[in-house]
Amino acid sequence: MQTLYRRLLRLMPRLGVQVTDLGPGTAVVSRRGRRARIPLGPGADLLVRDDGRYSVSDAGKDTWLVLGGKARTAAGPAPEWTGVPLGDTGARLLLDRRADADERRIQLAAAEYLCAQHVAAMLELYGVNCVFDVGANTGQYARRLRRLGYTGRIVSFEPTADAFARLSKAARNDPDWQVHHCGLGREDTVTSIHTGWKTMNSLLPPSDYGRDRYRRFATTRTEEIEIRRLDGVMEQALAGIEEPRPYLKMDTQGYDLEVFAGAGARIADFVGLQSEVAVLRLYEGSPPMSEAVAAYEAEGFEITGMYPVTREAATGRVVEFDCVMMRAKAAPATD
Structure with missing residues (x-):
């Protein structure tokens, strides 16, 4: 039945x-x-x-x-x-x-994944509630943070017109994602940036090594852009956050130390940072990895992760690392 x-x-x-x-x-x-x-x-x-x-x-x-x-x-x-x-x-x-x-490609893909996971974990551990996304391009970094569960404020800076238009579109429906059409540096100024290099647009010219490595550096055009100091934009960026705990991500193709210098004394407000540091320099005038890391360490940041971004296929040498650093004294107290 x-x-x-x-x-x-x-x-x-x-x-x-x-x-x-x-x-x-x-x-x-x-x-x-x-x-x-x-x-x-x-x-x-x-x-x-x-x-x-x-x-x-x-x-x-x-x-x-x-x-x-x-x-x-x-x-x-x-x-x-x-x-x-x-x-x-x-x-x-x-x-x-x-x-x-293809060992190199799989290692780099794994490093990119692990870096993103590590950053997400550090943002949660340190209670970060505002990420300064400097060198935002079209918003790839911010979108990744959202996919990984970060819900705090994101403040993105992108100086080039084409990339900024796409960045604005990406952030349009995210009420806590601000976008600013400017770059950051040591001083408030107007200058020219090399464009046409996809995600590698830079205020610096390519080095001889960079020209040998990337065909895209063979031709270039320039675009006039605005540069602001980081300490001059922080009040607006952090407005409305009761107890700000900001994190500074920099990916400016050899210009990260200039961005860092523009924070002045307010760099002490940041609980962590992320910088692309060069072992083999792609841009003239960019600092070597040892100089960049020493400058960050002098302000109280300590390395929590190093992840290769690019490697030479012929030699295996790392060209650049994503360096994640946190201010250990800012970590929350544990029982």
């Missing part, structure tokens, strides 16, 4: 409702499209729209990868996925088994 539950399941399709029975007492009800149930393994099933748009790959113990149809039909051989445990953390890294063939 059928239960009332089973009778209801049989009735629903007549009302235009699709029912997928998952077992005793469990069903999925949907209004449009059929659903298919794909067994992944003991105790795990995947429920997908039944139109052949998805594929499932085993990527290790209790780990599966679900791909859309576009991924399956892309040019080239299908990926061979494997899950790599990350120590005893319980996390797994998903890799194409052929990724080992």
Whole structure:
């Protein structure tokens, strides 16, 4: 004899409702499209729209990868996925088994991911409630912070017109993301910036090493921009925050120490910073890594993470690091 539950399941399709029975007492009800149930393994099933748009790959113990149809039909051989445990953390890294063939690219991608995770953790640990995003370009850094869960204020600075237009659009629907059409430096002034170098626009000319490394440096155009001192914009940026705990992110293509100098005595207000420091200098007049790190340490910041940004394919040498530094004395007290 059928239960009332089973009778209801049989009735629903007549009302235009699709029912997928998952077992005793469990069903999925949907209004449009059929659903298919794909067994992944003991105790795990995947429920997908039944139109052949998805594929499932085993990527290790209790780990599966679900791909859309576009991924399956892309040019080239299908990926061979494997899950790599990350120590005893319980996390797994998903890799194409052929990724080992390009060690440099996978290492740099991993470093970018780990840097972002570390910054998010430091912002939370130190109670940061305002991030100064200097050299914002089109807002990539700020968007990443939002994806990682940071909900505090972001104040972005971008001097070039094209990038600023895209930055403004990105921030349009985020009420706690301010954008300013200027650069930051040692003094308030108007100057020219080299443009046309994608995300590498700089107030400094390329070095001989930079020209040899990047074809984009072969041609350039300039744009007149406004430069402000950091200490002159802080009151406006922090307005309305009761107990400001700011963090300074700088990515200005060789100009970070100039931005830092423009903070003057107010650099003491910052609980942490992030700077792209150069081992091999791409720009004339940019400071070497040792000089930049020494200047930051002299103001009380200490390194919490170093992540390679670029590496030479031929030699393996690191060109630049993302250096994350925090003021240890500003860390919250623990019991």
